[in-house]
Amino acid sequence: MGQISVEYDLNGIEGLHLITLQKHGDERGYFMETYNERDMKEAGIDIRFVQDNQSLSAKGVLRGMHYQIRYPQAKLLRVVRGSIFDAVIDLRKGSSTFGKWCGVILDEENCRQLLIPEGFAHGFLVLSDYAEVCYKCTDFYHPDDEGGIAWNDPDVGIRWPIPEGREELIISEKDRKWPGFRQAVKAIE
Numbered sequence: 001m002g003q004i005s006v007e008y009d010l011n012g013i014e015g016l017h018l019i020t021l022q023k024h025g026d027e028r029g030y031f032m033e034t035y036n037e038r039d040m041k042e043a044g045i046d047i048r049f050v051q052d053n054q055s056l057s058a059k060g061v062l063r064g065m066h067y068q069i070r071y072p073q074a075k076l077l078r079v080v081r082g083s084i085f086d087a088v089i090d091l092r093k094g095s096s097t098f099g100k101w102c103g104v105i106l107d108e109e110n111c112r113q114l115l116i117p118e119g120f121a122h123g124f125l126v127l128s129d130y131a132e133v134c135y136k137c138t139d140f141y142h143p144d145d146e147g148g149i150a151w152n153d154p155d156v157g158i159r160w161p162i163p164e165g166r167e168e169l170i171i172s173e174k175d176r177k178w179p180g181f182r183q184a185v186k187a188i189e
Contacts, residue, residue, distance in 0.1 A: 003033045006043045011102040013090055015117035017045065018104060019076075023111050032111065034078065035136065045115065047074055049136035054080075057126045057133070060166035064123010064175065065089060065149040069188050072118035074138040082131030083107035084124040087158050089149060091185070092119035099181065101158050121149050121184075123175075127163050147188060148178035155181045 007018040023032045033039075040047070057063065064087065067073075077086060087103040106112055107128070116122055124133065149156065151171065162169070178184070 013097045017115040019113040021111040051137045054134045061170045062125045065121040067121040068145045071139045071142045075116045077135035078113040079106045080132040082128035086124045089121040149184045153180040
């Protein structure tokens with residue numbers, strides 16, 4: 001493989017991969033390829049992306065846990081500036097890890113990307129003063145197809161690393177209203 005190394009099936013979850021990019025730096029700064037289709041195919045990852053997204057969020061912002069029901073999206077996510085705790089929940093019926101969650105720190109220094117397969121709920125919590133997040137998707141956003149799971153659902157039990165000095169998280173009204181895991185799963189059957 002050229003410019004990437006891959007940790008396959010992160011936390012035992014099939015298809016969830018942590019990709020580390022190679023950064024070339026000197027006194028001028030650095031250069032890295034953030035996506036190379038040939039390197040991905042050599043790594044056994046053959047995915048077609050159709051949309052790129054970017055967000056900027058302040059410390060303590062929690063976005064998630066989102067998914068699309070009829071038009072599921074795989075995502076390749078990285079942090080351009082700052083630091084986040086990125087979390088996913090496996091919603092794939094029949095998967096041996098159905099309902100299992102995984103979380104990783106992604107930041108501008110560690111040069112890591114998280115490849116999230118279709119069939120996962122996804123969200124992140126900003127740990128730094130600000131975080132700029134970029135991600136590729138395999139399907140377009142369909143607002144009428146959006147679903148979500150409560151970020152703090154006890155049945156899932158995600159252990160969010162709440163940033164120091166941030167007692168209350170900043171969560172959108174929509175994200176505060178998502179149902180728990182069990183109720184969400186019944187709705188997508």
